[in-house]
Amino acid sequence: METILKLGAEGGSLTLLGERTNDEKWTFYRETQEHALADLINDEDSDLPALLNQKSKLIESDIKEALKRLGRNWSNLYPVEVHSDFAWLIYKQVIEDSVSVSNRNLHRWQRLCLEQNPLFELAQMLCTSNYTVVLSGAGMSTESGLPDFRSKDGWWRRIDPHLVANIETLEDNYELFREFYTYRIETVEQYSPHVGHQVLAKWEKEGLLHGIATQNVDGFHMAAGNRHVSELHGNLRSIRCNQCGREAEVSRFLSKESCMVCQGKLRPNIVLFGERLSEIAWAQAMEWFQAAELVIVIGTSLQVAPANQLPQLTSGKIAYLNMENSKESNRFDITIQGKAQKLLVQLDEMIQYIRTQERGHSKQVESQMYQKSEIIRGIGFQVNNINQIYKCRHLNYVGKTSDTKELFTEVISCELLRLQIKNRLNSIPEVVRERGYQIGSRYGLVTTNHSEKASNRREERFAISLFNLSKNGKKFEHIGKILDYQVPLRNSIQDKGLGKIDLISMKDDQIYLIELKIKENKETILRCILEIATYYQVLSKSKFLESYSHEFEHVTTKSIQKAILIVEGSKQHQEMIKLQNGERKALKKLLNELEVQVYCINPESLDVQKL
Numbered sequence: 001m002e003t004i005l006k007l008g009a010e011g012g013s014l015t016l017l018g019e020r021t022n023d024e025k026w027t028f029y030r031e032t033q034e035h036a037l038a039d040l041i042n043d044e045d046s047d048l049p050a051l052l053n054q055k056s057k058l059i060e061s062d063i064k065e066a067l068k069r070l071g072r073n074w075s076n077l078y079p080v081e082v083h084s085d086f087a088w089l090i091y092k093q094v095i096e097d098s099v100s101v102s103n104r105n106l107h108r109w110q111r112l113c114l115e116q117n118p119l120f121e122l123a124q125m126l127c128t129s130n131y132t133v134v135l136s137g138a139g140m141s142t143e144s145g146l147p148d149f150r151s152k153d154g155w156w157r158r159i160d161p162h163l164v165a166n167i168e169t170l171e172d173n174y175e176l177f178r179e180f181y182t183y184r185i186e187t188v189e190q191y192s193p194h195v196g197h198q199v200l201a202k203w204e205k206e207g208l209l210h211g212i213a214t215q216n217v218d219g220f221h222m223a224a225g226n227r228h229v230s231e232l233h234g235n236l237r238s239i240r241c242n243q244c245g246r247e248a249e250v251s252r253f254l255s256k257e258s259c260m261v262c263q264g265k266l267r268p269n270i271v272l273f274g275e276r277l278s279e280i281a282w283a284q285a286m287e288w289f290q291a292a293e294l295v296i297v298i299g300t301s302l303q304v305a306p307a308n309q310l311p312q313l314t315s316g317k318i319a320y321l322n323m324e325n326s327k328e329s330n331r332f333d334i335t336i337q338g339k340a341q342k343l344l345v346q347l348d349e350m351i352q353y354i355r356t357q358e359r360g361h362s363k364q365v366e367s368q369m370y371q372k373s374e375i376i377r378g379i380g381f382q383v384n385n386i387n388q389i390y391k392c393r394h395l396n397y398v399g400k401t402s403d404t405k406e407l408f409t410e411v412i413s414c415e416l417l418r419l420q421i422k423n424r425l426n427s428i429p430e431v432v433r434e435r436g437y438q439i440g441s442r443y444g445l446v447t448t449n450h451s452e453k454a455s456n457r458r459e460e461r462f463a464i465s466l467f468n469l470s471k472n473g474k475k476f477e478h479i480g481k482i483l484d485y486q487v488p489l490r491n492s493i494q495d496k497g498l499g500k501i502d503l504i505s506m507k508d509d510q511i512y513l514i515e516l517k518i519k520e521n522k523e524t525i526l527r528c529i530l531e532i533a534t535y536y537q538v539l540s541k542s543k544f545l546e547s548y549s550h551e552f553e554h555v556t557t558k559s560i561q562k563a564i565l566i567v568e569g570s571k572q573h574q575e576m577i578k579l580q581n582g583e584r585k586a587l588k589k590l591l592n593e594l595e596v597q598v599y600c601i602n603p604e605s606l607d608v609q610k611l
């Protein structure tokens, strides 16, 4: 018996319990404690006292119905515990009858159902990522009903596929080979893409997804409507001649005919055991995964090389969705166990929800609901994870605390100073990037054309344009000449969550590590300060100077400065104006304490001023 949902109320509790009968089936029970809850339960036709202080069977397997029968106004009780498998389903019910839910309680539901929910975290990443790619495997197709021909249950005539699906069988026992693939093609034709495939196709149309590399040969991603698919292992329904390579109709193969041109043996255009991957498909996949900010691995145990190497090519985040947990879950930022179809559908619902929320500016409303003590507690908790503190979501809150009406930025800055943030940041160890910080290919002008279409990274493009100007001799006021952009901090793929320094510049004997914020960026100055201060700590100063030794002379690690470059008229600029007017005292103190300099660039004239 597992707790699906526990609700508290004055003097009692109401719990929805669930018993897992097998994989997807549940039986739900209601458990009530204390009579104080009696009036919340609507059981006109049942013996109410008999239900109190005891378990009662509600209904089998339908969570929606079970919630309804839990009692009227259940969503207005104080939520105490939510089962992670049901978090999203329950939250959907809460917002469906949100008329009756108070703002305060809605906020509790959000915290319980969304904030610690890895799937929701992934949905948020999907919304913010500029370049998302998917790697899919057999688990994606089995839900269409297609048997996994590699698993023993799916074997054809109880023959190990390794013995048939190879080049030797094609050459020496073509009859068997053709029979096997006729069976495989006919099997695939009986099935079709499922809703999960359709979700991925929808994401591609909406610009949320840039490409799919798949190990599946069934062609379901294309059939569902995705256009950017790299079929690493080929496609069963595409036929070619094994001798001359010409394409042929699938019907020709199925009717046991040979190549029209050379009479050679026809075969599916797939990668047989012992054959190499198509270079075109592989190069395409590599390009996508290298450019990716977010990689989602779906339904593959990552046992088959070289496809299993693709996720690690990203310098962004990796999410792993599969029925079985991976043995190497430490390779991933997010691991979610479950069926592909269900997870993709839920992700899509969450994305819709996040978008409506954003349209309604409810992010601001949400942060307004925090009390001062809650913020301070949150920060106190986050400083224990000091190298990630700049990612703490409180930092981006705008507005004032609900009780003391103080600015979030001020409350947090004050608390960080009290917690001796400087000493804490100093404790972050340097990560030495063994191969150096300079990326070799950046000598000469960098063109953005090749990546412009593929990538929407406006910040990077802005950085590149400034870099190119300096290549042509431009020296900016205060910050001088831009030497490099997007300098990576991580040494190995194990160094998760380490970002890039947007710009490196040099003026006289000073070197600036610059965090660049384009105008559209909504982050607060507070977050920018902590981000660059963290990057500064992580950077190996001696290795850094060595990497750029051809540029620097007479500089020491003391010459390295932390700076933020913001755009005139931006949200950050408005904040800085208030700071200069004396309206952000704690923030100003923090800025000085962490020795971060702020510069502002005019997007037209490119004049830089010091703030």
Ligand SMILES: [Zn+2]
Pocket: 241, 242, 243, 244, 245, 246, 259, 260, 261, 262, 263, 264
């Ligand atoms: Zn031929």
